[in-house]
Amino acid sequence: MxxxxxxxxxxxxxxxxxxxxxxxxxxxxLSAATIAFAAACGVKGQSNEGGPLTVEQFWSGKTGxxxxxxxxxxxxxxxxxxxxxxxxxxxxxxxxxxxxxxEMPEWFAGTFQDLVAGKSIGYDLMVITNGSQFQKYxxxxxxxxxxxxxxxxxxxxxxxxxxxxxxxxGNVHSIPWASGFTGxxxxxEKTGREITKLDDLRDPAFRGxxxxxxxxxxxxxxxxxxxxxxxxxSTPDDWREAAAWxxxxxxxxxxxxxxxxxxxxxxxxxxxxxxxAWSGDIFQAQLADSPLQFxxxxxxxxxxxxxxxxxxxxxxxxxxxxxxxxFYEPEVAATLAEYINYITPVPGARDKxxxxxxxxxxxxxxxxxxxxxxxxxxxPGASDYATVSYYRAFSSPEEExxxxxxxxxxxxx
Amino acid sequence: xxxxxxxxxAPYALILPGGLWLVLFFVVPMVTMFNLSLSQGDxxxxxxxxxxxxxxxxxxxxxxxxxxxxxxxxxxxxxxxIIIAFPxxxxxxxxxGRHKTTYLYLVLLPFFVSFVLRTFAWxxxxxxxxxxxGYLKDWHLLPQDFRVLNTSFAVISGLTYNFLPFMILPIYxxxxxxxxxxxxxxRDLYANPAxxxxxxxxxxxxxxxxxxxxxxxxxxxxxxxxxxxxGGTATTMIGNVIQRQYLDxxxxxxxxxxxxxxxxxxxxxxxxxxxxxxxxxxxxxxAR
Numbered sequence: 001m002x003x004x005x006x007x008x009x010x011x012x013x014x015x016x017x018x019x020x021x022x023x024x025x026x027x028x029x030l031s032a033a034t035i036a037f038a039a040a041c042g043v044k045g046q047s048n049e050g051g052p053l054t055v056e057q058f059w060s061g062k063t064g065x066x067x068x069x070x071x072x073x074x075x076x077x078x079x080x081x082x083x084x085x086x087x088x089x090x091x092x093x094x095x096x097x098x099x100x101x102x103e104m105p106e107w108f109a110g111t112f113q114d115l116v117a118g119k120s121i122g123y124d125l126m127v128i129t130n131g132s133q134f135q136k137y138x139x140x141x142x143x144x145x146x147x148x149x150x151x152x153x154x155x156x157x158x159x160x161x162x163x164x165x166x167x168x169x170g171n172v173h174s175i176p177w178a179s180g181f182t183g184x185x186x187x188x189e190k191t192g193r194e195i196t197k198l199d200d201l202r203d204p205a206f207r208g209x210x211x212x213x214x215x216x217x218x219x220x221x222x223x224x225x226x227x228x229x230x231x232x233x234s235t236p237d238d239w240r241e242a243a244a245w246x247x248x249x250x251x252x253x254x255x256x257x258x259x260x261x262x263x264x265x266x267x268x269x270x271x272x273x274x275x276x277a278w279s280g281d282i283f284q285a286q287l288a289d290s291p292l293q294f295x296x297x298x299x300x301x302x303x304x305x306x307x308x309x310x311x312x313x314x315x316x317x318x319x320x321x322x323x324x325x326x327f328y329e330p331e332v333a334a335t336l337a338e339y340i341n342y343i344t345p346v347p348g349a350r351d352k353x354x355x356x357x358x359x360x361x362x363x364x365x366x367x368x369x370x371x372x373x374x375x376x377x378x379x380p381g382a383s384d385y386a387t388v389s390y391y392r393a394f395s396s397p398e399e400e401x402x403x404x405x406x407x408x409x410x411x412x413x
Numbered sequence: 414x415x416x417x418x419x420x421x422x423a424p425y426a427l428i429l430p431g432g433l434w435l436v437l438f439f440v441v442p443m444v445t446m447f448n449l450s451l452s453q454g455d456x457x458x459x460x461x462x463x464x465x466x467x468x469x470x471x472x473x474x475x476x477x478x479x480x481x482x483x484x485x486x487x488x489x490x491x492x493x494x495i496i497i498a499f500p501x502x503x504x505x506x507x508x509x510g511r512h513k514t515t516y517l518y519l520v521l522l523p524f525f526v527s528f529v530l531r532t533f534a535w536x537x538x539x540x541x542x543x544x545x546x547g548y549l550k551d552w553h554l555l556p557q558d559f560r561v562l563n564t565s566f567a568v569i570s571g572l573t574y575n576f577l578p579f580m581i582l583p584i585y586x587x588x589x590x591x592x593x594x595x596x597x598x599x600r601d602l603y604a605n606p607a608x609x610x611x612x613x614x615x616x617x618x619x620x621x622x623x624x625x626x627x628x629x630x631x632x633x634x635x636x637x638x639x640x641x642x643x644g645g646t647a648t649t650m651i652g653n654v655i656q657r658q659y660l661d662x663x664x665x666x667x668x669x670x671x672x673x674x675x676x677x678x679x680x681x682x683x684x685x686x687x688x689x690x691x692x693x694x695x696x697x698x699x700a701r
Contacts, residue, residue: 105661139457250646257563257645270542397455404662409475412654
């Protein structure tokens with residue numbers, strides 16, 4: 001073979017160094033620039049520098065503007081928002097109602113940084129669940145301190161259990177919208193027996209038929225109750241014990257999958273037989289003649305609360321707090337509960353529901369309202385609260401991270 | 414002088430829009446993410462770069478199962494896709510006649526429906542008591558405990574379905590380019606149909622397969638929608654872990670470290686793949 005057959009470019013490529021010194025310098029210069037640039041791209045501290053505002057600091061000089069922007073979850077008010085129409089009629093304040101909150105992590109991620117930066121998020125009132133995001137909102141000083149002199153209905157009508165919650169003692173930043181229990185739902189036709197306790201989940205007959213929540217606070221609470229620990233007072237050692245119990249359940253193949261709101265489809269479709277479930281969803285299913293049953297496990301269950309809160313940058317907090325208080329009129333609380341089917345924070349609403357039942361036009365409506373008034377999922381008695389606890393409240397981000405690191409491998413593993 | 418300078422600058426000017434785009438939407442996010450992966454802190458107090466490489470060690474220690482699983486799902490998906498896509502592409506290229514465009518359009522048609530929605534449809538179809546398996550079980554054609562949903566099979570099937578057009582199209586293009594006279598020549602030399610396919614058609618279609626693998630393996634391995642909707646407790650992919658770390662726990666350092674770890678694994682995988690299959694030939698053939 002003759003030399004001229006070799007491509008000269010190829011020959012050069014094979015015999016010369018690929019990276020010349022000049023190239024090398026250029027690349028390292030670029031790297032230095034990149035590192036300098038990297039340092040500039042960090043995520044800045046995000047807590048509000050000024051510290052928490054006092055009630056006087058926040059409310060002084062604020063006046064009503066006659067219009068409220070209200071962010072809520074889907075299915076938390078009947079179509080057409082009759083309660084808001086009534087509010088507008090009584091006060092002349094108009095309300096723009098948006099069902100924009102679908103899950104807390106997403107809502108938090110979308111609003112928190114604006115709030116910290118002192119920017120408006122476009123809403124004067126929002127409904128947020130107690131839990132880690134709630135605590136971060138508080139820690140970042142992003143929720144307005146409530147002026148209780150403007151909340152007479154709340155003082156008069158709210159149940160005592162909602163006036164001193166573990167996540168917002170003294171209702172400094174929020175008052176409840178609705179609460180629910182997290183317990184076990186099951187299909188008796190499939191399980192063939194009653195399910196009453198968390199230990200039932202270990203029955204080999206239910207292998208691959210159990211659904212649990214992927215949310216670590218929900219999941220952790222059940223694990224903790226299962227090993228006999230109260231979540232509210234649990235320690236990191238308890239968390240590890242609970243995680244081991246859950247891991248064992250998973251390794252035995254008992255758990256089909258981890259769910260969010262879609263747990264209800266899975267159990268109604270027969271994919272799961274037993275599922276960690278929110279009370280109101282099961283009550284609604286029962287109204288539609290589903291055979292599903294709901295039980296708060298003997299060991300213990302969870303109660304959670306969705307709360308009304310005013311973002312610190314709200315343009316019209318004065319009217320927003322008026323609306324918050326309006327929802328605590330028993331009549332209004334009753335019509336809300338009749339639609340939502342979760343626990344109302346106003347026990348006096350029960351009499352109103354019964355009165356509506358008396359006045360109902362059809363037997364069907366009457367039966368529904370009577371069932372609602374007797375439902376422990378909407379008007380629980382004191383004994384129903386005996387074995388439930390809120391999510392674990394964390395005192396520091398490190399503590400929360402430790403909790404997450406212990407339970408996350410169960411879901412992600 | 415001015416003219417020469419302009420001629421010198423012209424190529425840079427041409428690359429400016431694309432270059433800026435890359436810097437803004439690729440380099441900046443990458444650097445930010447890399448930074449975050451070496452930071453400590455929380456969303457309220459802020460994150461500070463502390464060069465904590467331990468995060469990477471922890472990530473590999475805690476989530477190597479999911480990384481391996483993602484690669485394995487990606488590989489299984491890719492193989493299944495080659496098996497399914499090749500005959501389709503071959504048929505369209507050789508038997509499509511004047512309707513070729515229509516057939517290609519049909520291949521792309523599902524893409525007019527949202528990715529998530531299509532996966533959801535699978536979820537309904539494959540449910541234990543859904544309208545397929547429910548009836549089959551009622552008629553005792555399937556055992557009562559038969560299950561597809563929430564298994565690895567369901568996730569791999571979903572991935573295969575969702576990325577299939579990305580495999581069909583490049584293979585089709587490669588097959589389309591084969592000169593029919595080459596096939597005639599093979600037959601004239603007494604090659605039987607199997608030999609024509611094995612020794613002529615398939616090697617010539619390899620550039621297409623190669624491109625198809627690149628275009629489907631990487632997105633399939635890092636997907637999280639299919640695992641989220643169709644998977645169970647033992648099908649978690651790395652995408653799901655990252656999504657949970659970022660959105661549910663706002664643990665940005667771990668999420669970012671996982672992303673970089675996965676990227677490294679994929680880059681090494683693709684690099685080895687290219688090396689072993691001798692890409693240069695393949696890419697040259699593709700460029701011809």
